[in-house]
Structures are given as structure tokens and as C-alpha cells.
Amino acid sequence: MAGLAAARILLEADARVTVLEARDRIGGRAFTERTTFGVPYDHGVAWLHSADANPLTSIAVGLGFAVEEQYGVSWLFQDKRDVTETAGQLLGLGLSRLLTAIELAGEAGRDVAVGGLFANPEGWDRKAAAIVGALDCGEELDRLSSLDLWRQIETGDERLVPQGLGAVVAGFGAGIPVELGTPVTAVRWDGPGVRLETARGTVEADSAVIAVPTAVLAAGGMRFAPDLPTPLGQAIADLPLGLLNKVTLSFPPGVLDCPPGTELAQLRADGRLGDALLRPFGTELAVGFVGGDLARTLEKEGEKAAVAHARAVIADVFGSAAAGKVAASHVTAWGADPWSRGSVSVARPGRADARRAADTLVGDRIAFAGEAWIADWAGQVPGAYFTGIRAAERLLAVLARR
Ligand SMILES: Cc1cc2nc3c(=O)[nH]c(=O)nc-3n(C[C@H](O)[C@H](O)[C@H](O)COP(=O)(O)OP(=O)(O)OC[C@H]3O[C@@H](n4cnc5c(N)ncnc54)[C@H](O)[C@@H]3O)c2cc1C
Known part of the structure; x- marks a missing residue:
């Protein structure tokens, strides 16, 4: 994006533009x-x-996509028991304690590990910790900066695009000339302009x-010669990507006996967390989510282990006979993907300001863009969108001065 x-x-400024894209499709981490x-x-x-x-809302609507409010009910399970009535309040209290702690630290300008503000969570507090950390950022709380989380926008208005948000980004990019299958291996900026080395020239x-x-x-997926200025190189190291993966199962109609859009959150007997969106938009899918350390473990163990985890979650809720009726499955592996190496950027504790390191151009000719380089929309597609616009405008301003 x-x-x-x-x-x-x-392109709107009539510049000659070439987009070099490593994959054989556009959209990057947005893909339907x-x-x-x-x-x-x-x-x-x-x-x-x-x-x-979110600017993507009007882009989606402008492209003719429906944008729907997240309409489902929450379903809380402790192991195999439906505890929605009793646990809902506990989860809410845990979340509110955690968010208040982040807010107080943020207002005081304290950039510390979020884990230290919510130490050793037990029971439903563990789920609250995962919602803010592993499931939202793909990282555990002790590796997240309090100031960085506090700076991020949160209006509470959550929406989904039934036709897929990846399809919206692809629609936005339609018509832009892109050289697919062209990974850039090196960027040389020792001369007057830039030279981008690719496998195709x-x-x-x-x-x-x-x-x-x-x-x-x-x-090191893209080398720079000369090296990037030290503050920028350090910022890149301080903004690693957390890991979020999806483990999705489909079933014959009637197996997932719950209303469309049910959000399942489970504390499992094996100590793992179970999280899934069940029957989004009336489909027969169970879209499972894993984040942080659990996502890393399952990605390393492989597809079979991830599917077994997702099936165990479904078995606890609908019974093992139901869980045996999987019609198809899909597991993402964003960590192993060489063109992403993770899911969403996070700032290490103490390093929230790293997101500003790309505010100046390198050598007056290289601009960095992407969801990592913005504070309020960090980790999100709108962040990518805003930083892309900003990068282009900065380069155009330099060209206009020349
Ligand atoms: C599972 C998952 C769930 C998410 N959920 C949400 C969500 O609900 N809401 C939200 O807003 N965000 C979410 N995100 C994050 C969102 O996808 C990203 O913030 C956003 O798509 C990033 O856009 P970008 O342009 O910065 O980077 P990317 O989309 O990663 O684009 C970078 C591009 O560079 C290309 N590339 C990489 N290396 C090279 C190279 N050497 N040469 C040439 N090209 C190269 C890649 O192929 C890619 O096309 C999620 C991400 C994941 C993985």
C-alpha cells in the first residue's frame, strides 16, 4: 500500500515512475x-x-466495496465450557486495567516495556494481555513499547469488507505500472541519483x-551502498515485525452451530489461547488467529501443527466429531515469507521515537515509506498509505527545488 x-x-505529478515488486502480485501484506x-x-x-x-474506508466505498460494521457476538470459553456470562466482565476489567496503565505511562512520557505495567497476568488477564499484544501487534507485552502503543489511534469503530480488504488495496493499485517478480537486491546512492539492482537488471x-x-x-534483503545513516539503520533494528498468522478451516454447513460473525476467545487446558472469527458474513469458515510466541512456535512446527491447534479449538467448542469434518484448511506463514518476514511492525521498549527516523530524506533522494514509519497508524494499512503519500511529496518538493 x-x-x-x-x-x-x-504519477499525478507527471513523474516517470517504475514500481519494482518482488512478488508476482501487488498488495504485499494485503491479499485476498x-x-x-x-x-x-x-x-x-x-x-x-x-x-x-481510516482513509481506507472511503477508498473502499469509492471503489464500490461494501464496508460492514463488525456485528458478531463474543463467545468466551474456558477449556470446553462456555463462560461468556461470568468471564466477560473479568476480561473487560483486565483490558481496562491494562489500557489505563498504558495511558498513564504514555501521558507521563514513559517509554517502558508494556509487560512491566501488567506483570504476570493470570486467567482472563492473560487473554487481555494477548488482545493488546500477541493478537493485535503479533508480539508479547514485554517486547512492546508503552509510548508506541499509547500514540496509536483507537476510535473503537471496527469494520470489515466482505469482499476482502486485500481486494480493496488491489483495486487501489489497479492501473499503476508495476514490474512484478522483480526483487531489488541493492540500492546504490553513491552517484548523483539512485541505482536499483534487480535480478532483471x-x-x-x-x-x-x-x-x-x-x-x-x-x-539484509536489500543492501545499501553506501550504508544508510546510523540513526536510520538503528531505527530499522528497533522496529522489528511481530508475527500474526491465520489458521483457517472450512466446514460443511451446520457444523459451526453459531451465529455468523461470532468471535471466539478461549483459555485452553493446554495453556494455549484459542481465538477465531466464526462464520464471517455467513460463510462456513473458522478463521483462527495466532500471534506472538504461539504464532512463532506453530510456524516453526509447520502447517500440520497449526491445523491441529485450530481443530482442537473447534473440538472444544463444537465437539470432536464436528472438528473432524474439516473440508479445507489454510495456514499463513508471514514470518517465513522473504518479502515480509513478519506481520506488523512494533517498537521495542524505549524506542517509540524510532518511527520518526525516516522523517528526513536520505541524501536528498531516498524516502522510506511503510506502516513502520508513522506513530498514530503504526502497523496498519492506513499508516502505509499516509507514509507513501508523504514520501512522494517529499521527493517532489526536492525535484521542484532543483
Ligand atoms: C495476518 C495479518 C493481519 C493483519 N491485520 C491487519 C488489520 O486487520 N488491519 C490493518 O490495518 N493492518 C493489518 N495488518 C497489517 C497490514 O497488512 C500492514 O500494515 C500493511 O499491509 C503494510 O503495508 P506496507 O505497504 O507498509 O508493506 P507491505 O504490504 O509489506 O508491502 C511491501 C511490498 O514490498 C515488496 N518487497 C519486499 N521486499 C522487496 C524487495 N527486495 N524488492 C522489491 N519488492 C519487495 C513486498 O512484496 C510488498 O509488496 C495485518 C497483517 C498481517 C500479516
Whole structure:
């Protein structure tokens, strides 16, 4: 989204633009497909968080997509028991204690590990910790910056796009000239402009927007010659990507006996957490979510282990006979994906300000864009969108001065 938004602005200013994309599709972490389950299925981003302030809401509507309020009921399970009545209040209290602690630290300008503000959570407090950490950021609370979380926008208006948010981003990018299957391996900026080395040759330009995830840069997926300035290099290391994966199962009609859009949250006997969106938009899908350390463990163990976890969650709620009726399954592996190496950027404790390190251009000709480089919409598609626009405008301002 960051690269596409930048390209849009540059094209509107009549600049000559080439978008170099490693994958054989556009959209990056926004990707909808309908082959696996026969219905639109987002591998990555799905929610329009803070939809009333989110620029993607009007982009989606403008492209003719329906945007729906998240309408489902919450269902809380402790092991195999429905404890919605009793646990709902406990979960709410835990969440409110945690968010208040983040708020107080943020207002005082304290940039500390969130884990220290909510130490050793037990019972439903563990779920509250996961909602804020593992499930939202893909990272455990002790590896998250309090100031960074406090700076992020949260209006409470959550919406979904039945046709898929990845499809919205693809629609936004339609018509933008993109060279697919063209990974950039090196960026040389020792001369007057930039030289981008790819497997398909070198591209020369006056300037470049680098819109790849920080984890790709940190892993050396794109070399810079000369090296990037130290503060920027340090910021890339301080903004790693947390891991969120989806483990989705489909069933024959009638097996998932619950209203469409039911949000299942479970504390399991094996100590793991179970989380799923059941029957979104009336489909027969159980879209399971795993984040943080659990996501890392399952991604390492492989697809079978992830599906076994998701089936165990469904078995606890609907019985093992029902869980045995899986018609199809899909497991994402965003951590192993060389073009993302994770799901959403997080700031390490004490390093919330790293998100500002890309506020200045490198050598007056290289701008960085992407969800990592913004404070209020960090980790989200709108963050990618805003930073893409900002990067293009900064480069255009330099070109106008010349
Ligand atoms: C499972 C999951 C759930 C999520 N849920 C939400 C959500 O509900 N709401 C929300 O707002 N956000 C969510 N996100 C985060 C959201 O997807 C990202 O914030 C956003 O898509 C990032 O956009 P971007 O342009 O910064 O980066 P990307 O989308 O990662 O784009 C970077 C692009 O660079 C390309 N690239 C990488 N390396 C190279 C290279 N060497 N050469 C050329 N091209 C390269 C990639 O292929 C990609 O197209 C989720 C992410 C995941 C994975």
C-alpha cells in the first residue's frame, strides 16, 4: 500500500515512475483470494480499525466495496465450557486495567516495556494481555513499547469488507505500472541519483521510495551502498515485525452451530489461547488467529501443527466429531515469507521515537515509506498509505527545488 500510494502521487505529478515488486502480485501484506475456500479470504489485513478515521474506508466505498460494521457476538470459553456470562466482565476489567496503565505511562512520557505495567497476568488477564499484544501487534507485552502503543489511534469503530480488504488495496493499485517478480537486491546512492539492482537488471532514477517492511531491510534483503545513516539503520533494528498468522478451516454447513460473525476467545487446558472469527458474513469458515510466541512456535512446527491447534479449538467448542469434518484448511506463514518476514511492525521498549527516523530524506533522494514509519497508524494499512503519500511529496518538493 505504501509503494502504491507513493506511485499514485508521483504519477499525478507527471513523474516517470517504475514500481519494482518482488512478488508476482501487488498488495504485499494485503491479499485476498477466493480459490482456497470459494469465498473471499484475506491472508493478511482484514479489519478497518478506527474505520471512522481510516482513509481506507472511503477508498473502499469509492471503489464500490461494501464496508460492514463488525456485528458478531463474543463467545468466551474456558477449556470446553462456555463462560461468556461470568468471564466477560473479568476480561473487560483486565483490558481496562491494562489500557489505563498504558495511558498513564504514555501521558507521563514513559517509554517502558508494556509487560512491566501488567506483570504476570493470570486467567482472563492473560487473554487481555494477548488482545493488546500477541493478537493485535503479533508480539508479547514485554517486547512492546508503552509510548508506541499509547500514540496509536483507537476510535473503537471496527469494520470489515466482505469482499476482502486485500481486494480493496488491489483495486487501489489497479492501473499503476508495476514490474512484478522483480526483487531489488541493492540500492546504490553513491552517484548523483539512485541505482536499483534487480535480478532483471539495474534501474536508474533521480530518486526512490523504499517501501519494504523493516524486517526485510534488517535481514539484509536489500543492501545499501553506501550504508544508510546510523540513526536510520538503528531505527530499522528497533522496529522489528511481530508475527500474526491465520489458521483457517472450512466446514460443511451446520457444523459451526453459531451465529455468523461470532468471535471466539478461549483459555485452553493446554495453556494455549484459542481465538477465531466464526462464520464471517455467513460463510462456513473458522478463521483462527495466532500471534506472538504461539504464532512463532506453530510456524516453526509447520502447517500440520497449526491445523491441529485450530481443530482442537473447534473440538472444544463444537465437539470432536464436528472438528473432524474439516473440508479445507489454510495456514499463513508471514514470518517465513522473504518479502515480509513478519506481520506488523512494533517498537521495542524505549524506542517509540524510532518511527520518526525516516522523517528526513536520505541524501536528498531516498524516502522510506511503510506502516513502520508513522506513530498514530503504526502497523496498519492506513499508516502505509499516509507514509507513501508523504514520501512522494517529499521527493517532489526536492525535484521542484532543483
Ligand atoms: C495476518 C495479518 C493481519 C493483519 N491485520 C491487519 C488489520 O486487520 N488491519 C490493518 O490495518 N493492518 C493489518 N495488518 C497489517 C497490514 O497488512 C500492514 O500494515 C500493511 O499491509 C503494510 O503495508 P506496507 O505497504 O507498509 O508493506 P507491505 O504490504 O509489506 O508491502 C511491501 C511490498 O514490498 C515488496 N518487497 C519486499 N521486499 C522487496 C524487495 N527486495 N524488492 C522489491 N519488492 C519487495 C513486498 O512484496 C510488498 O509488496 C495485518 C497483517 C498481517 C500479516
